[in-house]
Amino acid sequence: MNAQLQMGPKAWSEALFTGEWSKATNVLRVTEPATGEELACVGRASADDIRKSAAIARNAQKSWAAMPLLERAAVFRRAAQITERRTPELLEWIVRETGAVPPKAMFEISSVINHMHEAAAMLTQPKGLLLPYDGSGLSIARRIPLGVVGVISPFNFPLLLSSRAMTPALACGNAVILKPDQRTPVVGGFLHAEIFAEAGLPAGVLCVMPGDAEAGEALVTDSAVRMISFTGSTAVGRRVGELAGKHLKKVALELGGKNSLIILDDADLDLAVKSGAWASWLHQGQICMSAGRHLVHERVVDEYVARMSEKARQLPVGNPFTEQVALGPLISDVQARKVNSLLNDSLAQGAKLHAGGESKGVFFPATVISDVMPGMRAFEEEIFGPIVSVTSFSSDDEAVALANDTDYGLSAGIITRSVSRGKAIADQLRVGLVHVNDQTVNDDGFMPMGGQGSSGNGSRHGGPANLEEFTQWQWLTIKDSPPPYPL
Known part of the structure; x- marks a missing residue:
C-alpha cells in the first residue's frame, strides 16, 4: 500500500x-x-x-x-x-x-x-x-x-x-x-x-x-x-x-442483530475457534451479522474459551494503513466508550475476562469473556465491538432457547459434525439467515439478505x-x- x-x-x-x-x-x-x-x-x-x-x-x-x-x-x-x-x-x-x-x-x-x-x-x-x-x-x-x-x-x-x-x-x-x-x-x-x-x-x-x-x-x-x-x-x-x-x-x-454461534459438543474445535474469531473480530465486530453470543456446550466450553483466548492474544491491533494488523480502530471515540461500558458492566455483573480488555482510545483488542448469563449487557445488547461473549449450555434444546432469547432475528451459525443435528437446530431458530457448519457473518449478493423481529x-x-x-x-x-x- x-x-x-x-x-x-x-x-x-x-x-x-x-x-x-x-x-x-x-x-x-x-x-x-x-x-x-x-x-x-x-x-x-x-x-x-x-x-x-x-x-x-x-x-x-x-x-x-x-x-x-x-x-x-x-x-x-x-x-x-x-x-x-x-x-x-x-x-x-x-x-x-x-x-x-x-x-x-x-x-x-x-x-x-x-x-x-x-x-x-x-x-x-x-x-x-x-x-x-x-x-x-x-x-x-x-x-x-x-x-x-x-x-x-x-x-x-x-x-x-x-x-x-x-x-x-x-x-x-x-x-x-x-x-x-x-x-x-x-x-x-x-x-x-x-x-x-x-x-x-x-x-x-x-x-x-x-x-x-x-x-x-x-x-x-x-x-x-x-x-x-x-x-x-x-x-x-x-x-x-x-x-x-x-x-x-x-x-x-x-x-441490528444479536446473533448466536452455537458450538455443539461434537464440533471440531480447531474449526470452531477459527469460525468464532471471524464471527466476532472481523472489522472489530462492527457488523450487524457479528456473533454477539458464543453458545458453547458445557463439555467443551473450557477448552473453547482457552483456545479463543490464546488466539485473541496473537492478534495485533493498530493503524491498518501503516501497520500489519488484524484489527483496526473502532469508528469513533463514542463507539469505543459504548463498548467499554458494555464490557465493564458485564464484568461487574459476574462475567469473567480471559483476554483483551478495555480499549486504548479507539483501538480495542480482541477480547474474550465467559460465564455470560441472560440479563447481562453482553448477552442482551448488540455489542458492535470485538468481544467474544461465551455462554454455556447443556442440551440442544437449551441452545435453541438461548439463541431465541432476543427480539433480534438476523443470523446464526451452528458448528457440529452431525449435519442432521445441525439442521434440526436450524429449523427452530427465528432468524433470517442460518448456517450449519459456518459462522454468522456471511454475505453474498446473489441471495436474499435480511432479518426478522428487531433485525x-x-x-x-x-x-x-x-x-x-x-x-x-x-x-x-x-x-x-x-x-x-x-x-
Missing part, C-alpha cells in the same frame, strides 16, 4: 452531487479513525438540499427508465470496469475512512463489482407474467419502477452496503438519492457518484446527499421519494419505519429479492375495443 493516499483537491470538496457537483452551504469534515487526521471536507445536505435533489431525481427517472435496456446494462458493465481499474485507490479510501484492514476492503470492492454485473444482468430478465384471460385481449402482470428510491447506508461497510441497494434500484429503472453515513461519505457515496458519472449514468439519476438526521427525515418524508432502503441501527430504523409508514411509503429495514421488517436485498424489492406490480389489460357496458 502506498505510504500516503493521494488526497489532493477533489470534485466533492465542500460539494454535493446531483449529476453535477455543486458547492454546499454546509460542510462535513471527514476524519481518519486511526489518527484523527482530516481526510476530506465535503458537502453536508440540508433538508432543502434533499428537496431539490428529489425533484431532480424525479425528473431524471422517467428518461432513465425509458432508455433501451441494453444501453442501461452497459452503464453497469462500464461501472464494474471502472471500479476494477480504481481498486488501489478505493482500497486506500476504505482503509483510511473506515478503519478496515486491507483484506476486508478488498472484499467490499469485489462484492461491489459483482453487484454491478448482477445489475446489468437484471435488465434482460423477465419482468412479469401473462395472466389467464377470457376474450380476445391480453392480461399482463408486470413489474414497473417505483420512481425515486432513497438509500440510507451505514459506516461499517459503506461501499458495499450503499451498492447493495443502489445498484439493483437503478437497474429496476428507479432514480436513487443516496445518503451515506456522515462518518463515511466518500466511500459510502462520492466514490459511487464518480464511478457512475464516468460510466455514463444520466445526470440526476443518482444524487449523493450525506447529512444528519434532518437530511434523513427530509428524505423519508419527501413526496417525490416512493421507497426508503435503510441499513443501520434498530433504534433509528424504528423512526425511519414510523415516518415511512405515516407517508405510505414502501420501506426496507435491515437493522428488520422482513424485507430482503440480493438475488431474486431485488426485483420484488425495488419494483411494484402493475396489471395491464389490452383489448381491441372497449366492451359494450350496459350503463
